Amino acid sequence: MTGYPYPVTEILEQANSLFASAYSARYGEAPTMGSVVGHAMISSIVAPIEQLGSVETEAMADGFGNVGFDTPFSGSKAVRVDWRYRDGGTMLPPDAEVRKLRPAI
Numbered sequence: 045m046t047g048y049p050y051p052v053t054e055i056l057e058q059a060n061s062l063f064a065s066a067y068s069a070r071y072g073e074a075p076t077m078g079s080v081v082g083h084a085m086i087s088s089i090v091a092p093i094e095q096l097g098s099v100e101t102e103a104m105a106d107g108f109g110n111v112g113f114d115t116p117f118s119g120s121k122a123v124r125v126d127w128r129y130r131d132g133g134t135m136l137p138p139d140a141e142v143r144k145l146r147p148a149i
Contacts, residue, residue, distance in 0.1 A: 063116035084115035
């Protein structure tokens with residue numbers, strides 16, 4: 045959930061309170077979870093562009109993976125993901141194995 049209306053200042057680590065202070069100074073209220081998530085999302089886009097020094101499609105496609113960036117909660121890292129379609133049925137263990145792993149309650 046990103047739309048919680050309550051301030052998130054109490055869950056931000058002390059080291060990352062700079063974001064909360066700057067946000068409060070600019071907008072006159074404490075940041076909400078949506079504010080933090082929005083900031084993290086923009087940071088995840090800006091950091092690779094700054095590191096790559098380019099917005100050319102091929103450079104961005106090759107360079108976005110494995111770029112670190114800061115968020116108000118902590119540091120984060122973009123990870124390249126293979127989004128090819130996989131049939132979920134072929135990726136799961138057989139039913140008998142699942143029954144062993146999840147005994148009936």
